Amino acid sequence: AQSVTQLGSHVSVSEGALVLLRCNYSSSVPPYLFWYVQYPNQGLQLLLKYTTGATLVKGINGFEAEFKKSETSFHLTKPSAHMSDAAEYFCAVGAGTYKYIFGTGTRLKVLA
């Protein structure tokens, strides 16, 4: 069975500081991994995904994530936080019949 664990339901960073949102997964098959973001009153928006190939994946809005098989991790980072990054972030693994298994989400707060 596949599962996703997001460490930290709430993360606060100062504007301009590094953003690091943690995600660990469990999968018996090579995983497809995703990060989604939800801004207030909006739907889930795909930030980036890892399917095969390069383990460092770049996404929209300056975010990137690195697939580390040995650590079963797919942490999301951004070098410099912006106020507009305040949102809830979801890590997900793609499961067999083309459905997602999501983590519980991490709400990012950016302090001025």
Added chain:
Amino acid sequence: EAGVTQFPSHSVIEKGQTVTLRCDPISGHDNLYWYRRVMGKEIKFLLHFVKESKQDESGMPNNRFLAERTGGTYSTLKVQPAELEDSGVYFCASSQEMAWGSNYGYTFGSGTRLTVV
């Protein structure tokens, strides 16, 4: 291109009542999905339609939930009778293909927030 549309955006109903949620997928998307997020928990898969057929309904919590997709266009999710634990945000999504490596991934709607009191 219009996105995935869900309505209502909010619904407050009393325990025991019936509520119907609607999802209009992106035109031409054969695949339609329902997910639910109960407060503070993860977003969980409910079911997947391919056109009008249920491909996977393994996530439907019980027989109080009925999903339909007549004609392979819009979908409805009916909860009857509603219970307190049904409260949450119900997301709909659609996709053109079923392939994780595809450039045509899921598009999610903004959700329906259901509150059962």
